[in-house]
Amino acid sequence: MSIRELFRQKLGNVEIIPSASVHTKLMHKVAIREFLRFNAVRFNIYYLGGILAAGISAALILSAGSDSSQQTSNNLSGEKSKTDSIEYFNIPVELAVIQKPDTFKETANELNKINKIVKPSSDLKNEPVQRNVERENPIVAATQVNDSFSKKDLFPEASPDMSKLQQGFKGEEVLIEPSVSEGCSPLKVHFYIKSDSYDSCKWTFGDGGYSNEKNPEWIFDVDGDYKVVLHLFGSDGSQVNSSATITVHPKPMANFEIYPEKAILPEDEIHFYNYSTSAVNFNWDFGDGGSSVLFEPRHKYAKYGNYNIRLIVSSDYGCSDSIIVSNAFSGSEYFIDFPNAFIPNMQGPTGGYFSSKSDESAQVFHAVSSGVTNFHLKVFSKLGILIFESSDINLGWDGYFNGQLCEPGVYIWKVRGNFRNKEPFIKMGDVTLLRN
Amino acid sequence: MMSDQQIIEGCAKHDRKAQQVLYDKYSRFLLGICLRYASDKAEAEDILQESFLKIFFNIKNFSGTGSFIGWLRKVAVNTSITHYHKNLKYRYHVDIEDYVSAETGVSSFEEDFFTSEELYRVLNELPTGYRMVFNLYAVEGYKHKEIAEILGIDTNTSKSQYSRAKAVIRDKLEVLGKLKSNYTENG
Numbered sequence: 001m002s003i004r005e006l007f008r009q010k011l012g013n014v015e016i017i018p019s020a021s022v023h024t025k026l027m028h029k030v031a032i033r034e035f036l037r038f039n040a041v042r043f044n045i046y047y048l049g050g051i052l053a054a055g056i057s058a059a060l061i062l063s064a065g066s067d068s069s070q071q072t073s074n075n076l077s078g079e080k081s082k083t084d085s086i087e088y089f090n091i092p093v094e095l096a097v098i099q100k101p102d103t104f105k106e107t108a109n110e111l112n113k114i115n116k117i118v119k120p121s122s123d124l125k126n127e128p129v130q131r132n133v134e135r136e137n138p139i140v141a142a143t144q145v146n147d148s149f150s151k152k153d154l155f156p157e158a159s160p161d162m163s164k165l166q167q168g169f170k171g172e173e174v175l176i177e178p179s180v181s182e183g184c185s186p187l188k189v190h191f192y193i194k195s196d197s198y199d200s201c202k203w204t205f206g207d208g209g210y211s212n213e214k215n216p217e218w219i220f221d222v223d224g225d226y227k228v229v230l231h232l233f234g235s236d237g238s239q240v241n242s243s244a245t246i247t248v249h250p251k252p253m254a255n256f257e258i259y260p261e262k263a264i265l266p267e268d269e270i271h272f273y274n275y276s277t278s279a280v281n282f283n284w285d286f287g288d289g290g291s292s293v294l295f296e297p298r299h300k301y302a303k304y305g306n307y308n309i310r311l312i313v314s315s316d317y318g319c320s321d322s323i324i325v326s327n328a329f330s331g332s333e334y335f336i337d338f339p340n341a342f343i344p345n346m347q348g349p350t351g352g353y354f355s356s357k358s359d360e361s362a363q364v365f366h367a368v369s370s371g372v373t374n375f376h377l378k379v380f381s382k383l384g385i386l387i388f389e390s391s392d393i394n395l396g397w398d399g400y401f402n403g404q405l406c407e408p409g410v411y412i413w414k415v416r417g418n419f420r421n422k423e424p425f426i427k428m429g430d431v432t433l434l435r436n
Numbered sequence: 437m438m439s440d441q442q443i444i445e446g447c448a449k450h451d452r453k454a455q456q457v458l459y460d461k462y463s464r465f466l467l468g469i470c471l472r473y474a475s476d477k478a479e480a481e482d483i484l485q486e487s488f489l490k491i492f493f494n495i496k497n498f499s500g501t502g503s504f505i506g507w508l509r510k511v512a513v514n515t516s517i518t519h520y521h522k523n524l525k526y527r528y529h530v531d532i533e534d535y536v537s538a539e540t541g542v543s544s545f546e547e548d549f550f551t552s553e554e555l556y557r558v559l560n561e562l563p564t565g566y567r568m569v570f571n572l573y574a575v576e577g578y579k580h581k582e583i584a585e586i587l588g589i590d591t592n593t594s595k596s597q598y599s600r601a602k603a604v605i606r607d608k609l610e611v612l613g614k615l616k617s618n619y620t621e622n623g
Contacts, residue, residue: 015464
């Protein structure tokens with residue numbers, strides 16, 4: 001097969017998995033570019049804000065020195081456009097980074113066409129519950145978070161506002177009793193009917209789903225406000241309707257990367273790049289007892305070790321997620337290996353120094369390694385006599401002892417030392433000395 | 437699962453989900469192409485990112501005639517070429533005369549003897565100019581005349597660069613092959 005055919009066949013359709021950071025950076029760039037492009041759909045959101053800000057600041061300049069109350073209100077509305085312009089000019093790097101998740105969320109939501117009106121809820125906000133399991137049982141966790149809340153707020157007698165909201169189009173009494181009315185996506189809700197005087201029922205859940213069950217259970221996967229409607233049909237043909245609103249908050253996603261990827265501990269200061277989404281609170285556990293609540297902290301470890309790094313993130317609504325990177329610094333890219341046979345040079349000792357070029361015919365018994373800093377190799381005969389010793393990774397055994405070629409057969413070797421990351425290694429094995 | 441047609445329509449409307457699906461479906465394939473034109477994975481990922489930006493913002497120019505994957509491949513190759521032009525001045529140039537072409541020696545290789553990883557490494561180590569010509573001619577199947585136009589060089593330069601690239605690759609593969617067969621014989 002010619003070189004041309006070889007490369008064409010072997011590399012014509014190879015798939016290689018890109019690093020996770022590529023996608024994150026790409027979508028960030030896409031977001032910025034889309035923002036810079038004129039688009040009729042987004043006109044209202046971005047450009048109107050920009051025009052408003054420009055108009056207001058012009059008005060401000062003209063009426064500079066006018067009364068202060070006006071100024072405060074202007075500043076408030078100007079704030080939104082100010083954040084936009086930071087994105088645009090890219091001046092202060094830190095600010096731009098902090099802006100990142102917001103921009104993402106905004107664009108993503110907008111694209112998903114979810115018109116979300118978030119009601120600030122008192123109880124839930126103050127009590128972010130951390131779910132420190134590795135992405136398991138999200139539904140159960142979400143339900144727990146909201147149990148206490150629902151019991152208090154769902155009975156309409158307690159709050160007149162709520163009952164008004166929940167009452168159906170005919171002004172009927174509230175007949176729906178959900179297990180929770182608010183929670184993190186994916187949210188599992190049990191619905192109960194607070195009435196016995198009906199023949200059959202029909203539920204619509206506001207996300208396209210429906211059910212004819214008496215007490216259905218529904219899972220809302222996507223965040224948003226859902227209007228759940230219940231139709232009750234009496235045996236005499238009468239119909240009663242009732243509705244309730246279920247609010248599903250977005251679930252944050254914890255994600256981060258470590259830089260440098262192949263860190264040398266304890267020398268390197270570790271940077272943590274945060275790629276979490278929909279989160280506002282960050283809780284880092286560096287695995288050595290250290291912790292941080294910064295968005296992108298840095299940390300210096302006191303000594304080498306295999307640390308488990310954990311990041312817990314939570315949103316304004318108490319929805320949380322966590323991720324654990326186990327053995328973050330295991331030096332898997334470092335190794336040391338030995339061949340199990342070699343053929344010494346018959347013409348006399350070669351001295352044991354080798355290079356991949358000079359030792360093409362494997363005349364020297366030596367290590368194949370990466371990242372070794374300290375090294376000590378010993379070779380013994382079957383009788384336990386020390387035959388060869390080396391503290392130089394570039395010096396191997398040429399098969400001679402005191403100038404004499406050793407007998408063919410099995411020899412035992414033992415090596416100990418350290419890799420660059422201070423990780424120690426000890427290995428032993430046997431090697432067969434062959435003769436041509 | 438979205439079909440290619442749905443992906444294209446979604447991306448044309450800048451639908452974020454369609455972009456995500458497109459990325460998930462084709463990023464590995466396109467990185468395989470980019471890596472042939474780069475000197476390491478980091479550079480290949482830069483090219484990949486650039487390619488996706490072009491794909492996302494120019495997808496409405498995809499006529500629908502011809503295969504979609506072929507169009508994606510073409511974008512990746514063209515981005516690699518643009519990248520090469522952009523970075524030309526930063527490159528370390530090896531004088532081509534340093535490589536005396538050795539036409540003697542083994543010219544035939546077993547298909548399964550080398551892994552694609554090893555072939556990538558051989559390509560990555562090649563001087564950039566050689567790599568461009570070799571990729572475009574041998575793998576992509578462009579003619580020397582076309583390559584000359586694309587890279588802004590003489591047709592004869594393209595031809596000689598290709599034959600020298602081939603010689604360098606052959607040398608590297610022979611060394612690698614010897615190492616590997618020694619290993620298998622004695623191991």
